[in-house]
Structure formats: C-alpha cells, structure tokens
Amino acid sequence: MAELHGSVSEPVLDTMNFLNEITHRYPDAISFAPGRPYDGFFETEQVITHIRRYLDHLAEQGGSPNDIRTTLYQYGPTAGLIRGIIADSLRVDEGIDVPAESVVVTVGAQEAMLLVLRALIAGPDDVLLVSSPCYVGITGAARLLDVRVRPVEEREDGFSAADLEAAVRDELANGRRPRAFYVVPDHSNPSGTTMGTEDREELLRLAERYDFLVLEDSPYRLVSPGTPLTTLKSRDRTRRVVHLGSYSKTVFPGARVGFVVADQRVHDADGGQHLLAADLTKIKSMVTVNTPSISQAVVAGALLGVQGRLSQLNAGAASYYGDAMREMLRQLDARLPTARREALGVSWNEPTGGFFLSMQVPFRVDNDQLVRSAEDFGVIWTPMTHFHPGTGGQHGIRLSTSCLTPAEIEEGTARLVRFVEAQSAALRPAGRAA
C-alpha cells in the first residue's frame, strides 16, 4: 500500500475548512464569516444569455460559424480570448488605458497572483511585502512558491507609507530585494480600510524610489456605493503597478475569470524587450494552459451587454452592499454606544463600501472563542489572526456583511454584541463588573 508521510498544511484552506465545519455544526448560527457575493443578483438563465451574446459578437466581428465553433471548443490563446474586451472595459470604467497585449486572462485573480509571484521572485533574497492583515490568496500563492513574505502591519486607519518605507529599508539593510508590495487599496479584505489619495501617490513614489512593483488587487471597488478613488494603475505614470483583476464580485465567482495588467518592460538577454505580460503568459502555459473559453465567453457576454461598464452592471449590487454595511454599523452603534464601547475597550472601523469591517476587542480571539460564540451565542465570524502572515490580530474580528439580509444583520449584531459583552466581562476582576 502506498503510504505517504507528512501533509500540506495551508492556512487558506484550513481556515475555510474550519469555518465550513463550524457553519455545518451550528446551522442556526448567523454567520458574518463568508465573503461571498449575495446570490440574489444571479439568475441561472443569464449564463446562457451571456454566452449567446459573446457568440453573436464574434459573428458581428466577421467570424464564420466554423471560426466561432473553433473559438469555443479548441485550445485557445494562452493569454486569453477576451483581452481586448477587458482592456476596453478598463478604459471606460477605471481610467486604466493599456494595450490588450498587457492583459493576461487568468482562472480567477488567484492564478494571476501565482503567475506574478513566479515571474518576479527569482531567489531566496527576493521579498514580497504585503499589507497585513492580508488576503489569504496572496500568502497562499507565496507559500506554494516558497516566496519570502514580509508583512507590513496596517495602522488603525489602514496603510502607512512610513511603515512600508521602514520595512523596505530594513529588508534592503538585511541584503534582501523587496520586489513587490501587495495591497487591496479599496475596502480591503479583511480589514475594510481604504487607502487615501495622498497615500496612493506616496506609495507610487516609494515604488519608484526603491525600485519595487505594486500589486494592486481591488475586487470590491465596483460593488461599493459612491464614486471610488482612482486606481493605483490609473495614476501609474512609470509602469510601477501590476493590476490584478477579478470578475468574481462584479460578474460571478463560478466563472473563475480574473486577469492581470502587466505593461512593464522586461529586457531580454539579447538586448530586446517584451512586456511582463508575455512572461506571465509563458508561466500560465505551465499552470492551466489557457482559461476556459466557456468562462471567458460568459464574462465577455456580461461585459458586452453593458459596453464594458461594470459599474453600470453593478449599480444595484453596490447599493445593496452599501445598505448592508450601513445597517451593520447602525446596529453596532445602537447596541454599543460610544460610552459603552469605550468602557469595554471595543472599537470598529466604518468602511464606506466593500464586504468587510474589522472590530477590535479587549480579549484574545482564537478558534476556541469562535466555537464558543457559535455554540453559546449563535453567531459566527472570522478571527483576524487567520489573515496575519505574522503574529498579529489576536484582538481582531473580521465581519462580513455581503450576503446577509437586514433582519439577519440586526439579529446577528445583537448576538455578536452579547458575545462581546460576555467575553469582555469575563476579563474584569469580580466585583468590578459594570
């Protein structure tokens, strides 16, 4: 019998498995854990509509029935069928003006992260800096490739250029090469913070000064209410930004279509040059060969239906998610007014969009606490420690509002506050309980 030893322990899936197990064990608990989009915006038949729209588009572009059949059925170009449609969409929707050749279509933003890390990190002295707490997808891809990760802790209000610069200088002083800095500038997962305009400019200046790239991942921009700040990529005059894209929130997750914009010039050994996107394409040929044509067709159809304006396609979703976030903040404020939360030592941030907010509590938060919260209080959330590549986050909780109804948010917040009150009370010496 072939018996193997050792195991692959990966926080990405361990976290998901643990949360799934808790959710399964306590089916009546209200869960602020999943960062999924709300199902209600989907309609099964739309998938067929999108595919047909893309096929019609190919015909309008002059494709014969046989050409169209080949496009759908055969191996496709590794960099993607719909690069031009994506580039057009980025131009009208995000002020990102890049040639189609700088776009690589990927199986979700996850594959894009893997490709970029594989292309940029060449040896053990190369370092990926990440804003921390951090999306588990990027740290997972780094672990798969044995990439050294240096977390840069967010402050209460998010990104700090000074802290990033200090981390970069420290890495350089230790003989290492900071190659890239990964950040979700808008409504970050997990913390919910948004990087201000000044910080965006300062980040680009730092990237230029210290010769690293910025990996911009911003999946919540177009499903958030109001006008977002402009992307790092649209401000990028020196090709310092690699923009990672996902259609999981703006079209749907099951399509698994993402992309990367990589218009950086790479010098060949023989004096020529090519785009970083071409290197990513080569690496992609060793990961998935190409992104499923059928998935690309669905996403292309969705984009073509709104002339590339995902913001328009998602106007209703942005409003819905904005309402959910505001309702959550209103409920928290009502149940833990300023004086009470200060007495307890509890605080939270107030995101203007996105799926997540973060709460700080006076007690240490771990998986045991989560089990207690689910069992005794009927409410589930994610310990922030799951998102820290280092040791931080012991007092943090991530709360997701994206797929709950207003009634669930109201009842869930009531339960959460009871849990937080009880745990905080347990910290206080007997006789001093409020």
Next chain:
Amino acid sequence: MAELHGSVSEPVLDTMNFLNEITHRYPDAISFAPGRPYDGFFETEQVITHIRRYLDHLAEQGGSPNDIRTTLYQYGPTAGLIRGIIADSLRVDEGIDVPAESVVVTVGAQEAMLLVLRALIAGPDDVLLVSSPCYVGITGAARLLDVRVRPVEEREDGFSAADLEAAVRDELANGRRPRAFYVVPDHSNPSGTTMGTEDREELLRLAERYDFLVLEDSPYRLVSPGTPLTTLKSRDRTRRVVHLGSYSKTVFPGARVGFVVADQRVHDADGGQHLLAADLTKIKSMVTVNTPSISQAVVAGALLGVQGRLSQLNAGAASYYGDAMREMLRQLDARLPTARREALGVSWNEPTGGFFLSMQVPFRVDNDQLVRSAEDFGVIWTPMTHFHPGTGGQHGIRLSTSCLTPAEIEEGTARLVRFVEAQSAALRPAGRAA
C-alpha cells in the same frame, strides 16, 4: 519606468510560439505539427445542451432553483462539483473503481500535474522520472516548481522497465529519492508508443519495490480505435498509481477540465491519515481556488448524456482518428517502401491509435530544418528535440495526424517524403547518390 531584467524561457511556449510563427509564415504548408482534436466533431449549440442537461440533473437530484443557481454562480468546492460523475464514468468506462473523494477536478490535466508535483516533491533530493521523449506539460510544471527531472529514454518500441529500474537505482545511489515516474502508457505524446501488458505489470512491481508513485496520463485511450489495454490505475492493487485525466480530447479542449485520481493514504503528523487528494485540494486552493462551475457543467452534461460512457461518445472520433493514422502509415509505406527507407536510413513506428507517430531520419533535425521544410517543401512537423528533457531526439520527427483530412495526409506525406529524400541525399558524398 519600471524595467525588469531577465526573462522566463520555457520550452512549452517557445515551441508553441515557434510552430505558430512558422504556420503563420507559411500558410500554404500542410502541418503535421498540432496535436489538437479535429474540429469537425464539435457543434457550437452542444455547449448549451450540455449545460442544460447538467442543470436538469441537479433538479432531478432534488436541487431547488436557488440551489442550482448557487451551484452555477458561487465559489464551488475546491475539489470540484462533479467528482461523483467522474468517478462513475471511470467505473463504467475504465475499470477504475475509486471513491469520489479521491478525485480532484482540475483546470485541465496541466493543473493536475502541477498539484501532484507540488504535493510529492519536498526538497532538492526528490526526483521526478519521466519517460523521454516526454509531454511538455509535465516538464513545464516541473520547471515552474524547480523540480529535478530525470529522463528515462524510450527504446524504439517504447518503455523499458529495465532502463527505468537502472535510472531509479542510479538516483538512489546518488542519494536522491525517486518520488514518481510520469508516463503516457497508451499512444504516447510525442512518440506514439504503447506500453505492453507485461511492462504495465512490471512497472507496478518496480513502483512497489522502489517506493515511488506512477503518474499515469492517458488522454488518447478513448479516442483510439479498438479495445485499449487496461489502465495502470485499474491494475493498481497497492495504490501506487496517480491517474491524471483530461477531457480535452474526449469532450473538448476549450472546457479546460481535467482531473486527478489520488487515493493514496497520507499519514498526518498526529497519527491520523487522509487521502492524497485532500492535499491536492489544499494546493489547488492556492492555484485556481476551484475549477469554473460552467466548465464542469459542460463536461458533466456531456458525461451524463452517455451515462458516463466516454468510449460511446467518442466511437466516431476513435474511428476517424484510426483511419487518419492508418492512411498516414499507408502513404508513408507507399512512398518509401521497405528497401527505399532502409537505403535512406529512415524508419517510423506504427501506432494503432492516438494522434502521433515518430519518424527517425539519418540527418540532424532542428528548427532550421523545419523552416527549410516549410519554405521549400510546404510541410510542417515538430522536431523531436522539443520533447526531450535531455539531449536526445536529434534525428526524430513527431508527426500528428489528428486534424488533417485524407487529402491533406496524402499530399502532406508526399511533401514530407520529398523533404526527407532531399535531406538524406545531401548527407551522401557526391557521385554516390541513389
């Protein structure tokens, strides 16, 4: 301006790019290069039919409209939605009887290769052995992960157990751990050889004796005429075989759905155990998160339409490809009868199925020869050197018959023989030309 140095040089895509460029430059040349399925079996509308059949199946299984919507639209299980349907198909079609839990659905067999290598290869002393010449996907995945590859050269009739054993012993003697042996047992890409029954049993004995796994990749079995030999996996009584699966030839390439059967037991540090498939699932969460639901739906619909019998679905294709291969062999034999080919020093094998045959020629074959062949003789093929991880193949040519009409095969063979005659003649001293 961000300017990067160095490049990612990958034979996989370099080969494809070079062949694409040649094909583009000589549009009138007949090409024996592409290993694609024949387009004529596809019909655009079938994609929609397959999706609807899968959705109907979900409804028959008791799924509500909302459940079905969620299945199609949301993030799905990392190991796949259609593991059970695949396991059922393997049981009826391939005599592979494994639980659904041992199946992981992947974005083509390419992703499966990456996952398996990442799970099995733990350090610089671990070695992947490959039958050589070798499919470029496995060597590409190995290169991406910096995995040490040891080629085991095929003999004229294919796999040699004695040569594999010698290579394994040599690796062990050098302090390394042979972890796995990759092979395409049926109608191999690129050589077209098929492993005999005795060799299949001997390979499994070697795997047991020397404690390595066999990575069985066999995408051409069910698109070949006649009854195939049984798979290594179906003969595998000691869980030594990891079976890699692809639907690119049996359903269609654009779906990008493959799978891996990994029922090996892995011991945890804490004394428990789990299936290797669970480790592959964890790694997959860092590569693509999950295989697109829409692609899985298409493949599931195709499988459900024939009760899992891919052999039945592909009866027409198998016959078509068999005819093409026989026609190619007939044409070669007619234009280079035994005496003539022996005088020239030319030979080829006679595959009974699959997409490829290999030809040996007396002159050295390289990209320059290919350009000459395309320009002066109007015929394109692939130098076998592209498929050798080591230095072999300098006199080999891969010929693909899968997507040519009988007329193209006839004319293409005539051109190929003219090229081979001319190159061989150029080798002979003046005055001795036949």
